[in-house]
Amino acid sequence: MIEFGTGGWRAKIGEEFTKTNIQLLAQAIANLIFEQEAESKGFLIGYDRRFLSDKAAKWLTEVLAANGIKVFFIERISPTPLVMFGVKEYGTFYGAAITASHNPADYNGVKLFTKGGKDATEEVTDELEKKINRMNLIEAKSMDFEQAKAEGLVEEIDPFNKYIDTIISMIDTEAIKNSNMKILLDPMFGVSKTSLQTILITARCEVETINDRHDTLFGGRLPSPNTHTLNRLKNMVVEGNYDLGIGTDGDADRLGIIDEKGNFIHPNDVLALLYYYLLEYKGWSGGVVRNVATTHLLDQIADAYGEKCYEVPVGFKHISSTMETKNALIGGESSGGLTIRGHIKGKDGIFAASILIEMLSVTKKRLSELLEIVQQKFGYFKAAESDLRFTDKEKATLIQKLFIDKELPEFDYEIKDISYQDGVKVYFKNKGWIIVRFSGTEPLLRIFAEMGTAVKARELIFQMKNFLDLENYKSVI
Structure with missing residues (x-):
């Protein structure tokens, strides 16, 4: 049984997350691509550090290739935002990241993306579920990964540099260079270190990392950056006199922030701070999109600047689609995911952290100071x-x-x-x-x-x- 939720298909390894089910899903994707006459556009696949992610990415590739669909295969472990960027950059109609994001270590899954690097809609995932329910394993074609490469059906790619350069072009690196920021990064044994560290070092930040080795058990913690899982980061930020602590979840599409005093800053407040910064300091305009479980402080900020706040169901696909139709400036959720107009259509913890550091550098204020200013202006939530x-x-x-x-x-x-x-x-x-x-x-x-x-x-x-x-x-x- 394969059922998609708000963040893709996730299941326990060895129970539902099996080679058989991945092959069935891949064949259903291939059938859908042919029905939509999108086979010439190819398919893009990336994977994270979880157990079986690399193998599952190849299982998915082998079925698509056997159906004659070219696969752009990211040759290194990748944050989910990088995979979404790749789908946009290579112009494929579909793509996938093999990840279970912030789920426990015994889970894995598939996040499916559509044209432009957006999260797949319910219409797409519902159609895939119907196709899978009508199939059996015999219908799933497959060919050897190396053979598919030799026949030109698999092209190994690395969009890392272009992804990094795109983010750098969207932030004020000069302001960051002049701020001499000292940052402590906790990738939570996930995949954010290389990307975020590269951006911050380019902007002349002093960056140190913890929990950055490959550990499929995520150090025995849930790879979700919240006030309970970032205790070590909290303590080290204070002890080391860091300006900021940044935690990212397993696939780096969400972040958790620790201020200079060692306090966990709720994602609601991070989202509100960034929205206020973009409106007040950068002079940008546009509404904000939040899900039903995210702070109404955003409503107050939007109203003060003559903008609108749009409420949508949980699931980032609802946020990104509403941002597109309403030309909203920023969208996010209380679990730590957000995106800004002009970037990819999905959440990106690496880009969000970069903008947050720009905010501190431009305003020349501590994070705790900025939060107090926003709360005094718009209310305490x-x-x-x-x-x-x-x-x-x-x-x-x-x-x-x-x-x-x-x-x-x-x-x-x-x-x-x-x-x-x-x-x-x-x-x-x-x-x-x-x-x-x-x-x-x-x-x-x-x-x-x-x-x-x-x-x-x-x-x-x-x-x-x-x-x-x-x-x-x-x-x-």
Whole structure:
């Protein structure tokens, strides 16, 4: 069974993530490409450091090549944003990164991209799922990888330099050179080191790295840059007197930031800071796109500058497509992914970190200072969240209660609106909100809340968990 979620197809290695399933997926992709008469454009593939990523990339390639579709194969381990850039640069109709992003080490997966380097839409992934369900392994063609190279059906490429040069051309390297920044980078055993270190050293930053070796177990941690997983980075930033600590997830499309005081800066605040910087300091214009679980501080900033904030379901494909149709300036999510107009259509932790360093260099302010300025100007918005696991039986009960019977707690705050666009989100008249939704990438129930104080946000989550009888479930955040 292959099911795509908000971040592609992800599955446990040896269970659903197997050579057989990858070959079936590849054949379904080949069939779709031929139906759309896009076979002459080829297909681009990249992979990260996870266990089986390199082999899975070749399994996918061997099926596509056997169908006569040329594959542009990135010959080095690559961040997902580099793969998306490659799809755009080589003009292929489709491409894929073999990665499970921030999932645990026993997962792997495939992120599928479409023309221009965008995340595949639900229409595309739904069609692939239908094709796979009608297929069997006998239908999947395959040929040896080396034979495919010899016949010109595989071309090994390296778009690294052009990707790096593109980012450098989009940032103010002179301002960064003059700031003498000292940066500590934590790739979390993932793939960001080479790309981000190259950019920052080019801009004359002093860069040191931790957790940069190849470790398919990610050092025993979840490769997701959050306040719980970046403790070593927090301590070392303070001890080493660094200006900034940067953590990136397994495939480098998301980031986590530590300020000069060793504080974890929530991705909500990073997104708000960058939006404010682009409007106020660079003089750019345009709205902002956020998903339903991301801070409403963005709404306040947009309104102050005569711009609009657009709310979309979770899944970066919704952010990138809305950015395109609305010509928005920036788009992002509370999990640490963001992109800016003029770059690739998907999230890029390497580019986001580069712009963040430019912001500190241009403003000549510490990160903590800038955040306080933004909060004083536009209001204090504090987030809380909780992720909880459940069984299939428990999930059915939750669906019945929340989405069929549409039951909700009796909140202490006056309700302004309720939305079932993605999960159930309750908007309060005091500008606070709470949302409950099932993760599209992991078997988790996710609860997010935002209020004027962190205490009130946590109280909302506790109330919701009590209402759903989840207080005894194992919380994973």
